[in-house]
Amino acid sequence: MKLPLLSIFACISSASFASAHTIFAQLTADGKTYAVSHGIRTPSYDGPQTNVMSNNMACNGPPNPTTPSDKIISVTAGTNVSAVWRHTLQSGPNDVMDPGHKGPVMAYLKKVTNAKTDSGVGDGWFKIQEGGYSNGKWATNTVIDNKGNQIIPIPKCIPDGQYLLRAEMVALHGARSSGGAQLYMECAQIEITGGTGTAKPKTYSIPGVYKANDPGLLIDIYSMKTTSNYVIPGPPLFTCQ
Numbered sequence: 001m002k003l004p005l006l007s008i009f010a011c012i013s014s015a016s017f018a019s020a021h022t023i024f025a026q027l028t029a030d031g032k033t034y035a036v037s038h039g040i041r042t043p044s045y046d047g048p049q050t051n052v053m054s055n056n057m058a059c060n061g062p063p064n065p066t067t068p069s070d071k072i073i074s075v076t077a078g079t080n081v082s083a084v085w086r087h088t089l090q091s092g093p094n095d096v097m098d099p100g101h102k103g104p105v106m107a108y109l110k111k112v113t114n115a116k117t118d119s120g121v122g123d124g125w126f127k128i129q130e131g132g133y134s135n136g137k138w139a140t141n142t143v144i145d146n147k148g149n150q151i152i153p154i155p156k157c158i159p160d161g162q163y164l165l166r167a168e169m170v171a172l173h174g175a176r177s178s179g180g181a182q183l184y185m186e187c188a189q190i191e192i193t194g195g196t197g198t199a200k201p202k203t204y205s206i207p208g209v210y211k212a213n214d215p216g217l218l219i220d221i222y223s224m225k226t227t228s229n230y231v232i233p234g235p236p237l238f239t240c241q
């Protein structure tokens with residue numbers, strides 16, 4: 001009993017200092033790490049979204065005001081990119097997110113006509129990366145241990161063109177009650193080239209991919225064992241055959 005109580009206390013106390021949240025702040029693609037906020041709609045405040053039915057589930061938004069970007073980042077299909085997470089836009093690699101924020105990590109793509117202006121709200125999204133809970137370790141902690149890098153494979157088989165890349169981390173320390181899960185997401189504006197263009201991924205709407213009572217979002221993580229099974233929320237992962 002001691003450890004869970006301590007963990008709960010650590011979360012409450014760190015939250016009161018607002019030291020806990022996180023932002024997908026910059027992107028590494030084709031060996032280049034772009035500047036913070038380059039091609040990403042980053043917010044000035046690092047708070048979570050908690051209403052899974054809100055349009056702000058797509059690419060963040062109020063109460064976290066996001067700044068548009070007029071940049072589009074070129075990405076080669078079939079390579080890995082890295083979504084770089086930071087506690088604030090000024091933080092370094094040792095300040096990613098409070099490690100008491102534990103949960104799944106996911107990434108989605110949406111093909112768009114204009115990556116600079118598309119709101120991202122609605123249908124068109126498919127999931128390209130996910131991590132959950134394995135041997136007692138959460139995917140969020142893997143990202144923290146990896147200096148904030150969320151490694152995302154860009155499928156080789158999809159059509160070239162402009163996309164929104166939505167990277168997401170979910171914190172479940174308060175998820176024992178409905179609406180208690182904290183979802184952090186930003187959208188990067190990318191142009192994929194070199195794809196084979198043959199695949200037609202089944203797509204989903206954001207908002208819509210999550211329900212407040214999904215088993216992966218309404219959960220008491222402090223009652224879990226090392227061997228517990230965790231169901232990652234959202235649609236199935238898309239992979240090229």
Ligand SMILES: *[C@@H]1O[C@H](CO)[C@@H](O)[C@H](O)[C@H]1NC(C)=O
Pocket residue numbers: 078079080151153
């Ligand atoms: C992408 O990263 C994964 C590890 O996360 C690695 O196994 C894989 O080989 C990488 N793919 C490429 C194309 O570099």
Ligand SMILES: [Cu+2]
Pocket residue numbers: 015019020021022101171182
């Ligand atoms: Cu937080």
